[in-house]
Amino acid sequence: MPEQLVMGNEAIAFGAIKAGVKMVAGYPGTPSTEVLETIAKNNNGNIHVEWSINEKAALEVGAGAAYAGARTLVTMKQVGLNVASDPLMSLNYVGVKGGMVILVADDPGPISSQTEQDTRHYAKFAKMMVFDPSSPKEAYEMIQDAFEYSEKYGEPVFMRPTTRICHGYQTIELSTEAEEREVEGFVKDSDRWVIFPKLSYNNHIKLEKKLVEISEDFNTYRFNTVTGKGTKGIIASGVGYEYVKEVVGDREDIKIFKVATANPFPEKLALEFLEGLDSVLAMEELDPVLEREITYVCGKYNVNAKVYGKLTGHVVNAGELSADKAAESIAEFLGEENVFAANQISAEGAPELPARPPVLCPGCPHRASFYAVKVAMKGKKTRYCGDIGCYTLGNAMPLDMVDTCLCMGAGLTMAQGFAHAEEDVYSFGFIGDSTFFASGMTGVVNAVYNQANITIVLLDNSTTAMTGHQPHPGTGRTMMGDVVNCVDPEMILKGMGVKTVVTADPLDLENAVEVVKKTAEEKGVKAIIFKSPCIAVTKPAQREVIDEDKCINCKKCIKELGCPAIVLKDGKAFIEKSMCFGCSVCETVCPVQAISKAGGDK
Amino acid sequence: MNMNYLLCGVGGQGTVLAAKVLAAAAIAKGEEVKTTETIGMAQRGGSVTSYVRTGYGIHSPIIPLGTADVIIGFEPGEVVRNLKYLKKGGTVVVSTKSVMPVTAALTNSTYNGEEMVEYIKKAAENVIIIDGEKLCNECGSDKVLNVILLGAAIKSGAVGITLEETKDALLKRLPAKLHDLNIKALELGMRG
Numbered sequence: 001m002p003e004q005l006v007m008g009n010e011a012i013a014f015g016a017i018k019a020g021v022k023m024v025a026g027y028p029g030t031p032s033t034e035v036l037e038t039i040a041k042n043n044n045g046n047i048h049v050e051w052s053i054n055e056k057a058a059l060e061v062g063a064g065a066a067y068a069g070a071r072t073l074v075t076m077k078q079v080g081l082n083v084a085s086d087p088l089m090s091l092n093y094v095g096v097k098g099g100m101v102i103l104v105a106d107d108p109g110p111i112s113s114q115t116e117q118d119t120r121h122y123a124k125f126a127k128m129m130v131f132d133p134s135s136p137k138e139a140y141e142m143i144q145d146a147f148e149y150s151e152k153y154g155e156p157v158f159m160r161p162t163t164r165i166c167h168g169y170q171t172i173e174l175s176t177e178a179e180e181r182e183v184e185g186f187v188k189d190s191d192r193w194v195i196f197p198k199l200s201y202n203n204h205i206k207l208e209k210k211l212v213e214i215s216e217d218f219n220t221y222r223f224n225t226v227t228g229k230g231t232k233g234i235i236a237s238g239v240g241y242e243y244v245k246e247v248v249g250d251r252e253d254i255k256i257f258k259v260a261t262a263n264p265f266p267e268k269l270a271l272e273f274l275e276g277l278d279s280v281l282a283m284e285e286l287d288p289v290l291e292r293e294i295t296y297v298c299g300k301y302n303v304n305a306k307v308y309g310k311l312t313g314h315v316v317n318a319g320e321l322s323a324d325k326a327a328e329s330i331a332e333f334l335g336e337e338n339v340f341a342a343n344q345i346s347a348e349g350a351p352e353l354p355a356r357p358p359v360l361c362p363g364c365p366h367r368a369s370f371y372a373v374k375v376a377m378k379g380k381k382t383r384y385c386g387d388i389g390c391y392t393l394g395n396a397m398p399l400d401m402v403d404t405c406l407c408m409g410a411g412l413t414m415a416q417g418f419a420h421a422e423e424d425v426y427s428f429g430f431i432g433d434s435t436f437f438a439s440g441m442t443g444v445v446n447a448v449y450n451q452a453n454i455t456i457v458l459l460d461n462s463t464t465a466m467t468g469h470q471p472h473p474g475t476g477r478t479m480m481g482d483v484v485n486c487v488d489p490e491m492i493l494k495g496m497g498v499k500t501v502v503t504a505d506p507l508d509l510e511n512a513v514e515v516v517k518k519t520a521e522e523k524g525v526k527a528i529i530f531k532s533p534c535i536a537v538t539k540p541a542q543r544e545v546i547d548e549d550k551c552i553n554c555k556k557c558i559k560e561l562g563c564p565a566i567v568l569k570d571g572k573a574f575i576e577k578s579m580c581f582g583c584s585v586c587e588t589v590c591p592v593q594a595i596s597k598a599g600g601d602k
Numbered sequence: 603m604n605m606n607y608l609l610c611g612v613g614g615q616g617t618v619l620a621a622k623v624l625a626a627a628a629i630a631k632g633e634e635v636k637t638t639e640t641i642g643m644a645q646r647g648g649s650v651t652s653y654v655r656t657g658y659g660i661h662s663p664i665i666p667l668g669t670a671d672v673i674i675g676f677e678p679g680e681v682v683r684n685l686k687y688l689k690k691g692g693t694v695v696v697s698t699k700s701v702m703p704v705t706a707a708l709t710n711s712t713y714n715g716e717e718m719v720e721y722i723k724k725a726a727e728n729v730i731i732i733d734g735e736k737l738c739n740e741c742g743s744d745k746v747l748n749v750i751l752l753g754a755a756i757k758s759g760a761v762g763i764t765l766e767e768t769k770d771a772l773l774k775r776l777p778a779k780l781h782d783l784n785i786k787a788l789e790l791g792m793r794g
């Protein structure tokens with residue numbers, strides 16, 4: 001195929017297909033999601049592709065397939081690995097037969113995540129190889145290498161791209177051929193596949209030995225390189241390497257050590273790099289992992305070079321890197337001018353810019369659900385434990401309905417903590433449908449067992465909206481293109497022992513308010529399922545208009561709901577025709593019935 | 603020749619298609635391309651910036667500050683936000699119509715586009731101002747602002763691709779029934 005513009009995540013997907021991947025399991029999470037989606041879209045039927053219910057499930061499904069000898073890819077975002085860390089920390093000891101790549105996308109910034117954690121620490125912690133691509137093109141090649149290394153050493157490996165690799169596009173020549181590979185099948189061997197303390201001890205010894213061997217191997221790995229000469233050197237990885245190259249261009253008087261494998265660190269190659277250097281600058285996204293490695297190598301081999309980076313305050317230690325930040329650090333390091341400074345326009349006298357914060361869409365059912373609870377509980381002492389998804393945006397004004405947000409699944413369980421600690425409060429746990437399947441269900445059993453006095457509000461919008469509308473068990477669609485039975489949260493809740501489970505349409509606002517009022521007064525664990533689809537997976541209804549003659553200009557619709565379709569026009573509320581989704585919630589809110597369905601045209 | 607383009611606007615304005623067209627025209631000439639986008643959280647109405655870099659030996663996916671040859675601005679406030687990327691002597695093509703932030707009704711925002719356009723005129727050397735709203739009306743579609751702005755950018759001579767190259771790349775990406783409309787939009791954009 002000729003060169004085409006390919007997204008980093010697509011490049012990784014095509015690389016995995018080329019390497020003959022047989023099993024792909026993951027859980028959505030920005031910026032990793034498109035890897036699995038691309039494989040599903042280009043599946044010739046030979047690959048099993050699934051959205052698992054969470055990352056732990058994905059890794060365990062993957063482990064089974066890899067034990068059987070299939071090449072396996074498991075995908076997730078960085079915080080997903082926290083969820084999958086239990087199987088991870090044993091899988092490394094047991095090892096695999098079929099090559100297994102665990103693709104974990106890190107998100108410096110963070111741009112769409114709750115943390116800025118660095119997966120390379122997990123690689124060290126779990127004593128695993130990690131591959132860190134610096135561009136989409138390299139990622140395409142590297143994922144194929146990753147499968148090879150995994151099989152060569154019988155160990156799962158990490159591939160850790162960051163947002164700019166995942167979501168960057170580059171011209172790449174792709175092959176669409178898939179390597180033919182036989183799956184040998186599982187061979188029973190209790191000394192190999194059943195983890196026991198003795199096996200762990202023995203394998204720990206083997207693993208440490210392997211790491212030394214792999215470090216040796218990585219000294220000549222094709223994407224670990226040392227270039228240039230002189231007394232000053234820069235060690236860099238991932239997109240950080242590209243930033244460095246952007247700044248120094250083809251200069252030959254600076255040594256550059258590009259490290260594609262932070263673990264195990266290629267020590268010999270590092271020594272070659274350090275040869276003749278008096279100072280080193282470390283340029284890497286997230287944590288100072290390479291910086292510590294190179295400092296360690298200096299100490300171990302008595303090399304007299306000073307190492308600069310995040311630990312010394314010479315590189316920013318939070319947020320995303322950029323070519324500009326790299327230019328600043330490199331200018332200081334070399335004692336030269338910042339190469340980009342000369343050509344910039346001064347921002348002096350610039351007018352104040354409008355903020356464009358994220359908001360719930362016009363017609364979003366979550367808005368109605370939050371508003372119903374808000375109205376129903378007005379004047380009562382409440383605790384609103386939120387969770388992660390589009391519905392976190394229920395925190396924004398004017399709804400202001402999220403008191404806490406911690407991690408996926410924490411809403412339901414934190415609500416129990418509040419209920420036990422503060423007996424006089426109405427404690428609510430809000431949870432999305434995808435989040436419910438991912439990590440909400442165990443929290444429900446916990447509440448039932450421990451007699452918590454909480455109201456569960458399940459916001460069922462028939463999709464995983466936040467990460468781009470992936471299907472989940474409640475939708476009845478799979479990534480293999482099959483239509484299967486929907487898993488019904490109402491039956492789950494009842495089966496778990498929740499006595500009161502009420503399903504209601506939040507867009508029928510008056511009824512929704514009544515349901516909340518009644519349900520919240522009951523003692524014990526009770527649940528409301530607010531069921532109404534995300535606007536991305538349904539069709540708009542007849543839009544609403546405001547009758548100018550009836551409108552008394554109280555602006556209640558604006559002040560209470562914050563729907564982006566209701567704007568101020570000449571000082572009065574006005575519904576922007578192109579934006580209204582026709583959810584009719586504002587119709588209910590208007591005290592003088594000035595809002596109604598538009599006749600005729602939509 | 604290496605070129606850096608920055609396209610900016612508000613979600614839903616079609617910046618990404620325009621970026622793809624610029625990229626495709628460069629690829630057709632055998633050049634390397636890197637592009638990326640910064641989009642706030644998924645919801646509509648946020649700021650969107652696309653970076654397109656064409657030529658050889660491109661490293662950073664994001665354009666360094668002070669190195670954009672051309673800014674194609676779909677919204678004047680968003681251009682002001684990104685002006686730091688423009689190089690001295692670079693060109694700005696900007697549509698005058700401002701888009702109020704979706705939260706404007708709540709915050710009593712007094713944001714106005716004219717002030718932004720005035721500032722851009724003062725701060726940058728080559729500024730091409732396009733009455734995007736009027737030209738869209740002339741085309742009879744509010745979906746062609748991206749193509750109008752591409753037309754204006756080509757006319758300015760500041761972009762490294764020709765009208766023919768743009769047309770080729772554009773029409774390949776659109777269904778046949780939209781071809782006439784988009785050719786008209788390109789021409790109107792070139793007229794200015």
Ligand SMILES: Cc1ncc(C[n+]2csc(CCOP(=O)(O)OP(=O)(O)O)c2C)c(N)n1
Pocket residue numbers: 027028029030077079080083114388389390391408431432433434435436461463464465466467
């Ligand atoms: C452990 C973990 N995995 C994945 C994610 C990415 N993520 C953010 S929100 C979300 C699910 C949102 O779906 P849902 O609960 O249905 O709410 P909706 O966005 O549809 O309102 C996911 C998977 C995460 N934040 N944490």
Ligand code: SF4
Pocket residue numbers: 359360361363364365366390391461465466534535536645
């Ligand atoms: S994408 Fe769907 S769930 Fe998310 S804010 Fe919009 S309507 Fe609501």
Ligand code: SF4
Pocket residue numbers: 362363364543544561563564565566575579580581582583584585586587
């Ligand atoms: S204007 Fe009213 S009916 Fe239209 S989307 Fe907003 S709240 Fe719903």
